Amino acid sequence: MKLAFLDQHSTGAPPRWALLPLVGILAVLPLIPPFNQPYIVTWLVYCVWLAAAAVAFDFSAGYINVANLGFAAFVGSGGYAAAIVSIRTGLSPWLAMFVGMAMGGLLGIGCGVVTLRFRGIYAALTSWFLSLAIMGLATNLTDLTGGSVGLSTPTLFFGISNLPYYYTALAMLAVTFVVLTTLARTRIGLASRAIGQNLEAARASGIRPARYRVTNYAISCAFAGWLGAFYAYYFGVLTPNVMSITITVQVLVAVMIGGLGSLWGPVVGGIVVAILSQSLQSTFQELPGMNNILFGLLLILITVVYPGGLAKAVHDLVAARRSRQADRATGAQEPEAELVAGGKAPSQ
Amino acid sequence: MSDTLRRIPAVNLAIAVGVFAVLAVASYYRGSFIVVGTLVTGSTWALMAVGLSLVFGVMNVLNFAQGAFFMVGTLTSFLTYGWLASSLPVLGVLNPLLALALAAVVGFLLGALADVTLFRVLRRRSDKRWMMNTFVLTMGMSVVLVGLHQLIWGPNTKGIGHYWSQPPIDFLDTRITWDQTTTVLISLIAIALLGIGLKVTRLGRAVRAVAQDERGAQLAGIDISRIHMLTLGVGSAVASLAGAALLYQFPSTPTVGDEPLAIAFTVVILAGLGNVAGAIGAGFVVALLQTLSDSFLGATWQSVVTFALIVLILIVRPQGLFGRQIRGVWEQ
Numbered sequence: 108m109k110l111a112f113l114d115q116h117s118t119g120a121p122p123r124w125a126l127l128p129l130v131g132i133l134a135v136l137p138l139i140p141p142f143n144q145p146y147i148v149t150w151l152v153y154c155v156w157l158a159a160a161a162v163a164f165d166f167s168a169g170y171i172n173v174a175n176l177g178f179a180a181f182v183g184s185g186g187y188a189a190a191i192v193s194i195r196t197g198l199s200p201w202l203a204m205f206v207g208m209a210m211g212g213l214l215g216i217g218c219g220v221v222t223l224r225f226r227g228i229y230a231a232l233t234s235w236f237l238s239l240a241i242m243g244l245a246t247n248l249t250d251l252t253g254g255s256v257g258l259s260t261p262t263l264f265f266g267i268s269n270l271p272y273y274y275t276a277l278a279m280l281a282v283t284f285v286v287l288t289t290l291a292r293t294r295i296g297l298a299s300r301a302i303g304q305n306l307e308a309a310r311a312s313g314i315r316p317a318r319y320r321v322t323n324y325a326i327s328c329a330f331a332g333w334l335g336a337f338y339a340y341y342f343g344v345l346t347p348n349v350m351s352i353t354i355t356v357q358v359l360v361a362v363m364i365g366g367l368g369s370l371w372g373p374v375v376g377g378i379v380v381a382i383l384s385q386s387l388q389s390t391f392q393e394l395p396g397m398n399n400i401l402f403g404l405l406l407i408l409i410t411v412v413y414p415g416g417l418a419k420a421v422h423d424l425v426a427a428r429r430s431r432q433a434d435r436a437t438g439a440q441e442p443e444a445e446l447v448a449g450g451k452a453p454s455q
Numbered sequence: 456m457s458d459t460l461r462r463i464p465a466v467n468l469a470i471a472v473g474v475f476a477v478l479a480v481a482s483y484y485r486g487s488f489i490v491v492g493t494l495v496t497g498s499t500w501a502l503m504a505v506g507l508s509l510v511f512g513v514m515n516v517l518n519f520a521q522g523a524f525f526m527v528g529t530l531t532s533f534l535t536y537g538w539l540a541s542s543l544p545v546l547g548v549l550n551p552l553l554a555l556a557l558a559a560v561v562g563f564l565l566g567a568l569a570d571v572t573l574f575r576v577l578r579r580r581s582d583k584r585w586m587m588n589t590f591v592l593t594m595g596m597s598v599v600l601v602g603l604h605q606l607i608w609g610p611n612t613k614g615i616g617h618y619w620s621q622p623p624i625d626f627l628d629t630r631i632t633w634d635q636t637t638t639v640l641i642s643l644i645a646i647a648l649l650g651i652g653l654k655v656t657r658l659g660r661a662v663r664a665v666a667q668d669e670r671g672a673q674l675a676g677i678d679i680s681r682i683h684m685l686t687l688g689v690g691s692a693v694a695s696l697a698g699a700a701l702l703y704q705f706p707s708t709p710t711v712g713d714e715p716l717a718i719a720f721t722v723v724i725l726a727g728l729g730n731v732a733g734a735i736g737a738g739f740v741v742a743l744l745q746t747l748s749d750s751f752l753g754a755t756w757q758s759v760v761t762f763a764l765i766v767l768i769l770i771v772r773p774q775g776l777f778g779r780q781i782r783g784v785w786e787q
Contacts, residue, residue: 174587221766224773228517228586232724233769236762239717243759352713356594363591367584395610396709399602406595411577414588 126371130281137273148269150385152276152341156334158377159280160354161361162370163330166287168359169368170296171323172303173223173230177238178331178358183350184241185211185332186339187252190260200263204336211332214241215325223320226306235352242350257346260339272341279337280374283330288370290326299323300368357384360406366418375417470736470776474743485750488629492746493739495635498642499697501738503715504722505646505731506693512666512729513686515586516574519593522716523600524562524691528698529707530604531558533613536702551618555641555699562695567688569596574687575680597712604709614706638700645696646735649689653731662686666729694719718745721765727775737776741765 133155137148160182168174175181188210193203222233245252252258264271290296298319301309306316339345361380365372383405387398413420482489503521510518536554543550573592578585619633653659664672665682673679698705698712705711722741726733741761748760768776 174590221770224770228590229724229728229773232517232720233766235717236721236724236766240759240762240766243756243762247755247759356598359591359594367587394606396602396605396607399598399605401602403595403598403600403602406598407573407592410588410592410595411573411580414577414580414584 126284126374129374130277133277134274137270145267145269146389148273150382152269152273153385154378154381155273155276155280156337156341157357157361157381158374159276159283160331160334160358161365161373161377161380162280162283162287163327163334164358165362165365165368165370165373166290166330167324167327168362169370170291170299170303171320172227173234173320173324174359175324175327176231176235176352176355176359177218177241178234179352179354180238180241180350181211181214181328181331182335182338182354183245183345183347184214185335186260186345186349187245187258187335188332189336190258190339190345191251193261194258200261200336200340204333204340207336207339208329208333211335212325212329214332215328216321218328219321219324223317223324238350238355242347245347245350252345252347255347257344259344260342262343263337263340276337276341279334283334284370284374287326287330291370295319295322295326303368357381362416363406363414364409364416366416366420366422369416369418372416372418470740474740477743477747481747481750486629487626489746489750491626491629491631491635492749493743494639495742496701496745497739497742498639498646499701499738500715500718500722500742501735502642502645502693502697502700503719504726504734504738505649506690507719507723508726508729508731508734509649509662510686510690511723512731513662514574514589514683516589516593516687517586518687518690519590519716520569520596520600521690521694521719522712522714523597524565524694524712525698525705525715526604526707526709526712527565527600527691528558528562528695528700529702529705529711530608530613531561531695532699532702533615533707536615536618548619551637554618555696558699559692559696563688563692565600565695566691567684569691570684570687574683578683601709601712604707610709612706612708615703617703634703641700642697645693649693650732658685717762721762725765725768725776727777730775730777733775733777740776 133151136142137151142148142151160178164175164178185207189200189203189207192198192206193200198206218234218237222230222237224230225233246255248254263275291300298309298314299322301312301314302316302319310316335349338349357380358377361376362373363376364379365374365376384398384402387401391397391401409416415423478490478493503525507518507521510516532554535557536550539550539553573596574589577588577592617632617634619637621633623630623632624636625631651659653663661672661677662682662685664675664677665679665686669679672682697715698707701715705715718741722734722737725740726737744761744764745757748757752760
């Protein structure tokens with residue numbers, strides 16, 4: 108597929124090896140003394156979970172340029188589907204998690220067909236409206252979901268340690284990241300990115316926007332459902348509140364901090380947001396509301412001072428270094444010559 | 456505005472006739488309280504949505520903090536009214552009006568302050584992904600305001616039974632309280648004043664000029680930063696006023712603005728983003744949907760039915776009920 112108009116810097120999916128050190132650190136972190144206390148492990152589970160959710164969110168927000176404001180509804184429905192199936196049929200939670208994934212994906216197709224008729228911000232807002240309707244459904248179908256009282260779900264592990272949950276979540280983060288970065292290199296990812304950057308040009312290049320947009324959205328929602336199933340089994344209780352905009356806001360902030368469309372940025376952003384929100388909450392227990400204020404102020408600060416996020420900072424650093432190297436090298440014209448040769452050079 | 460007027464005959468007439476027909480049938484079966492309910496909430500939603508739409512049209516900002524400003528309005532009015540009623544009862548009927556006015560003023564000041572301290576800085580920094588960035592920025596504002604309320608005034612509900620204690624009026628078979636009447640009046644007066652201000656005054660013309668073409672307006676010598684400040688101020692003030700007017704129905708809590716925020720967004724999308732005039736009609740359509748689902752299916756189904764129906768309407772008319780007055784802005 109030739110998509111000459113694509114911004115060359117952002118086309119290349121991130122190098123996956125770059126995250127290896129981070130994965131290594133995360134793998135041993137809960138074993139090292141200051142971090143092996145139970146409450147820190149509990150935080151870490153949420154960190155890793157939020158990072159994975161942020162990557163899934165970014166696959167839509169950063170690629171087809173649709174910030175799915177109904178993200179939490181897909182997380183919630185995945186959780187409900189998995190929990191209900193394992194309660195009613197006795198299916199192992201490990202397998203039921205994939206029921207959650209299927210639920211998220213199917214719901215994503217259904218909602219995507221509706222919301223993705225619109226562009227950009229319209230699609231984001233209709234997703235939000237649909238998520239409110241889904242949340243209302245979850246509250247009303249009391250026979251199935253237990254209504255606003257909630258549903259108590261089976262758990263993945265017995266025992267009090269959260270370490271097994273931590274490694275499960277870490278594995279899920281790894282799978283999410285690897286699958287989505289791989290997809291980003293395939294036709295789906297390229298087409299999605301082209302659509303997100305310039306829909307008309309993408310259409311002119313022979314991409315059918317509707318099909319790829321729905322596919323991309325459904326994949327993102329499928330991962331949301333899968334992660335939602337873990338959420339249900341981890342906390343052991345599920346109320347329609349899961350679907351409220353709180354989780355969506357956290358995920359959105361994580362993606363903004365990390366940098367939209369980079370997939371690796373949201374991993375870092377998710378960890379940062381989860382640590383912040385939880386440490387603020389526990390530090391200001393006697394001052395309810397203080398955590399919100401500080402969290403909001405931080406959000407404002409990042410948006411106002413450095414809107415590009417972490418990914419842009421790294422990108423700028425690398426670009427600056429490259430241009431310095433290019434200045435030093437004598438054959439500075441080479442890369443551009445290669446580009447012209449690769450594309451269709453004018454015959455005359 | 457004249458463009459909107461010219462488009463009225465075809466679609467808008469059909470929508471108006473449809474709304475009236477549904478209203479007539481429903482009130483025949485259920486009673487005329489449906490008309491009253493639709494008028495009361497509809498006018499308030501219209502007021503909130505007009506603010507949202509104005510801010511979007513002029514600044515290209517989707518104001519997620521509109522719900523938080525609604526909350527600010529309920530809180531300001533609650534505190535002011537409570538203080539006035541206990542320390543200056545002689546003022547009588549003036550008390551609620553003062554409380555409402557102060558709520559609007561506080562909303563205006565907060566909105567203007569946000570523009571000067573935040574949006575102006577962001578605008579100077581970058582125009583790339585402006586819409587996404589400002590959306591997240593208003594989310595941050597909303598979180599901070601909610602947190603402040605929680606920190607200082609606590610999470611408990613702060614409400615009043617009514618502003619006006621005069622006996623309700625009997626109209627057909629429904630009792631209409633003075634609060635309901637004044638809410639409709641205040642909302643409609645505020646919208647009318649805003650519309651006249653935009654249409655007639657020099658400042659209003661400048662605001663519309665900025666909405667149509669920012670650079671052109673700047674070339675014509677309009678002080679754009681002042682217009683932006685004013686716009687966000689007015690947009691927040693009307694949300695705050697709406698909250699204050701509905702205090703008897705929405706007692707103030709930190710998150711009281713969540714539902715009105717979602718509703719205001721549906722109204723604005725239904726009207727077509729940036730279409731200020733259409734927001735009024737759409738406000739009543741959404742209120743009608745809410746009142747009907749509330750009456751026929753019960754309050755718990757309200758959100759499901761309302762939001763599902765709105766998405767359904769959007770599938771049939773993706774450009775919104777009344778089309779877009781300002782084209783091309785939202786596709787950025």
